[in-house]
Amino acid sequence: MDRRKEPRHAATDPAVLFLLGDTEASWPVTVQNRSRNGMAILSDRPIPLAVPLRIDCNGQMFLGEACYCSLTGSAFLVGVKLEHVIADVQALANLSRALWDELGGGGDHAGVLLDDECSYAMEQRGNEHKEKKEK
Numbered sequence: 001m002d003r004r005k006e007p008r009h010a011a012t013d014p015a016v017l018f019l020l021g022d023t024e025a026s027w028p029v030t031v032q033n034r035s036r037n038g039m040a041i042l043s044d045r046p047i048p049l050a051v052p053l054r055i056d057c058n059g060q061m062f063l064g065e066a067c068y069c070s071l072t073g074s075a076f077l078v079g080v081k082l083e084h085v086i087a088d089v090q091a092l093a094n095l096s097r098a099l100w101d102e103l104g105g106g107g108d109h110a111g112v113l114l115d116d117e118c119s120y121a122m123e124q125r126g127n128e129h130k131e132k133k134e135k
Contacts, residue, residue, distance in 0.1 A: 015057035
């Protein structure tokens with residue numbers, strides 16, 4: 001019997017997971033399904049429970065924490081309880097840049113949320129996923 005309050009929508013979306021807090025790290029993951037308040041991801045390494053997470057996927061940023069993590073074959077299936085979703089990260093980054101410039105920040109956009117490293121990681125993970133599908 002399924003006890004979920006909301007329907008899950010199947011997915012196979014490449015994403016980048018960031019562990020937040022004391023030990024910051026990031027690596028590619030795959031989103032398996034999503035609902036309004038949760039998602040399941042596949043990771044090549046275990047994710048500690050109750051540690052703040054950030055997941056960047058398809059131009060969106062999801063903030064939450066792992067509520068379960070179990071080994072399934074060669075990967076870990078991780079349930080994530082979502083706390084916040086930023087639906088259009090690029091629009092937020094553009095707004096941040098505009099505000100920075102308007103306030104005379106000049107030069108380096110230190111307050112920009114979507115940095116080049118994050119964009120590059122998401123693009124690389126997407127390319128890996130496309131190559132896998134084509135094989």
